[in-house]
Amino acid sequence: MSDVVKRAWLLSDAPTSRSQAAWGRRYRLWCDFSSNGLAMTGLVIVVLLVLCAVAAPLLAPYDPTLQELANRLSVPTAAHWLGTDELGRDVLSRLLFGARVTLGMVIAVVVTVAPFGLAVGCVAGYYGGWADTILMRVTDVFLAFPRLILALAFVAAIHPGVTSAVIAIALTTWPPYARLARAETLTIRSADFIAAVRLTGASSGRIILRHIAPLCLGSLIVRVTLDMSAIILFAASLGFLGMGAQPPSPEWGTMIATARRFFLDQWWVPLMPGLAIFVASLAFNLLGDGLRDVLDPKQR
Amino acid sequence: MLTRRTLMAATAAAPLAGVSGQALAKTPPGVVVMAKQIDDVISFDPAEAYEFTNNEVNANVYRRLVSPNPANVSQVIGDLAESWTISPDGKVFTFKLKTNAKFPSGKMLTAEDVAFSLQRVVKLNKTPAFIISQFGFTKDNVEAAFVAKDPGTFVMTLPDAAAPSFVLFCLSAAVGSIVEKATVMEHDVGGDLGNAWLKNHSAGAGAYQLTEWVASDHITIDANPHSVVKPGVRRVAIRHVADPSAQLLLLQKGDADIARDLTPDLLTKVKAAKEFTVTASGQGSTMYIAMNQNVPELQKVQVHQAIKWAIDYDAIAKNITPNQWVVAQGFLPPGLPGAMTAKPFHKDVAKAKALLAEAGYPNGFSITMDYISQAPYGDIAQAIQADLAAVGIKVTLTPGEQKQVITKTRARTHQLAILVWGTDYFDPNSNSQAWCENPDDSDTSKLKILAWRSHYVDKELNDMSLAATKELDSAKRIKMYQDMQVKFADRAPFAMVLQKIASAALGKGVSGFVIGALPDFTKFSDIKKA
């Protein structure tokens, strides 16, 4: 199939199959999305970030843990493009390996939070009554908590580290998802097609799983993408306060925390990971923003 | 009393000084502003105070019977005491008091105040009380043990004889501060001997009095108008500035006169600048690695030695902690009586590997190491991790907040841990007891200090430490501690790494600030400001 034919097939007004219709819809969304320069920039950066993280061992000029105490806090040079840190380690290599930690944490949080929030929200919204009251009350408790404080307390209570940081972030991130899913469910619950499915004798679990949850997914995905940057910042904040990933892990927030004391004199040392966080977070924001425009035109 | 008006009169143009960008001295004359981390303070009551900042402030607010001789730290000289005699059996100490010490109330300090203060310490039995009560004083015998014979004579009777230098050094500690009985008892609430009131007030005969303390914010002390020592500045305002670089900035801008917690890198920078001076003093604080003896891999003496030979002490001190920590390998760091100045260990990978092989670990082993997640401990931990990796010991780092790490080592659940210990009082017994004495390794032991926390039982060192407290001859006693440290360095499961150096950067025109080897001896009264 040539490109022109492919395009025509995708944009056909009269699709002949379900998959053609679906692909056509996706293609149109992609057209919308790709015409948004900012969103594309975000996508490109995110892809680059992922590539950097995956290929870190190939790209990094040095071992990120290799110390050279006599060459601490060096300015960027030909040997060390982004300078060295407080133990004489190559900052560029650490940033590349740090991308793994940061992205890993983000993914871990998302795969924990989204399904959980979705489940809580759908169940509460669908069943209503006591289930709703109890679940939403619990959600409110977590929402009423100062997020950062809850996360700090939680990490302090177990042990500072990547795993506990992920759990802590997840613990404080799920309530909005539950609320969102519940609100969506409430609007869907009384829809005619749900009533129709119910008449066929489908169980509640099946209805939630097969009919309600998929419909909530769209807004959830947008929220997740937009939240990615918030999660990156949250993880970095925990690291900055000494409660995230721990040295010698090259997590970006942790790197700033340990280099913060040099920010007036060797300002580039904490600035480099700061910029990395900024760029990553901005990329996710641009991407999420573009996605929202496409998937939820009302908000545009 | 200093009012805002008098302060303002002198600094009317202050807000503009910053705008013009000139480094004018912005702090008011007669007032020294000190930038320091002061969030350690819990109470200023000398019977309770046991942190760095409050002990240091109390050193300037209260006076004690005796203090170490700055010229020769193995000796004590009189502070409130004009002279003293010790009975031949070493049990009865008779102090003649000087007649010039006055409280801010204008009243003279008498033997009655001395007896009351020391009795009060034992009766309240707060954290630092053991420094006094370890000689056998209890709340039942203190009234008879501490007696004001007449207003100028104080008599102390020990239940059991002890080395006189040991007793006197303990009286020189901050807990030996003398409070004004009348003022304190005026504020007695429910028999607390004024404890609640003294938390944030003072009643001492030192050069200053405590005016205000706001936790984690500031401490203000003003001159005691009746003090015999007339301080060079009438007010010292200690401001809590957590961030070392912010401390330096305040100093550079003239917003602070003294910066106390500069990091090694900042100190290097300050030393290069001409307008500031840096004063420094070795401290009674030691950084060491504890090896818990309940971990099988850490039980062999060869492993202890291998770890001691694996560490690159000089590289750490030179690159990570210049001006802040120096290499010291005895349990009594230089500056303390009985100190060990020799440094038997240096990095020797081959030797360390051979020792490990001899211990039965030719391929090393894996282990965890706890450390305090603050600078410079994090950097040091990572450097030591790399050093140990070079000889085959794979270390997983487990950082925690300071109190968390302490909690863990007190529960004896650590494997390796990088820790810091500050001596309790100036006498060698403080450290010797901490590291060598563990008469009962069970969980119900009454003595749970450093040796106990790492399950270290060494009968010979334990007994030597006990014997030294009874030795009446001071010179012989010092020799005993030096012998102990040689044995300790050879076999103990503690690698002594670094000694703390306290440095302070003084702004333009500020001089005379002297840091003591313990906070208990840091003096503000000689500070001058041009």
Place this chain on the structure above:
Amino acid sequence: MNGRNGRLAGTAASLLLTLFGLVFVTFFIGRVMPIDPLIAILGDHAPEDVMARTRVELGLDQPLVVQFGLYVWRLLHGDLGRSVMSSNLVTQDIARYFPATIELATVAIIVATLIGVPLGVLAAVRQGSVIDKVIRVVCLAGHSIPIFLLALLSLLIFYATLDWAPGTGRADVAFEGMNPVVTGFLTIDTAWAGDWDAFYDAWAHLAQPAGVLAYFSMAFIARMTRAFMLDALAGEYIITARAKGLSALRVIWRHAFGNIAVRLITVLALTYAGLLEGAVVTETVFSWPGLGQYLTVSLLNADMNAVLGATLVVGLIYMALNLFADAAYKMFDPRVR
């Protein structure tokens, strides 16, 4: 009438339940923390007998459930206990630290609103234009930059390099404790006392942290304003108003903006709540003696009375603002009624 009372009672009950949950969670997190509270109180060097005695004195030897019951009982009597770190009553500490945070957050939100709302309206009116894109990037950047980086950069540029702003802290040491505390807000107390040097100083110290926080929340406010405005501008009544020949400005501000005001207030309430807790990092960097710093320091020192008290206050306000936002939202959007 009855229905409304019922609903009110329901809200109050659920509020109490949430509060109880808050206390419960905080209490148990605090108690499982691997820090022995006695070390915070007595230090590392305290002898065993002193430790044991204090443990009994503070009731720390009791089972957790008993301790929790005791805490709640005291709480009901308005007793939050005493902080270990400051040895003050926790209520005294909160009264001291809270105004600093409120002052910071309030100034930040006012600045953020004054800039963010017009920017959002402008972006909506000029949808798709270069201005819209620029505003969008500025806002997204505000969402993306770590607040501590912004704070550090601000200190580096405005204080260390340009010398425009004073350093960290809330007031210059010369002014500390010089004016009587009336409201706890330095910017008001100094004016009250007629001390204009101190007044200037207070504002100068406030500028940087408030500016950093303001940028952070401005981004959110502007985005939401833009979205609401677009929604409103597409409404039929706007098209009618335009058709009637009303001036563009009048249409935008009177009709469209008037229509989104309720939803905007909701957003502002939520942003304000976010600021109260978002100040934690900012307060740390700027050594701002606010509740956020108080909380973090207490937490790291296992000063549980202080942590519980401060969390309760922040939680309470957070909940009140949420409730307010909820109520406003319900009034507007029949879908969630």
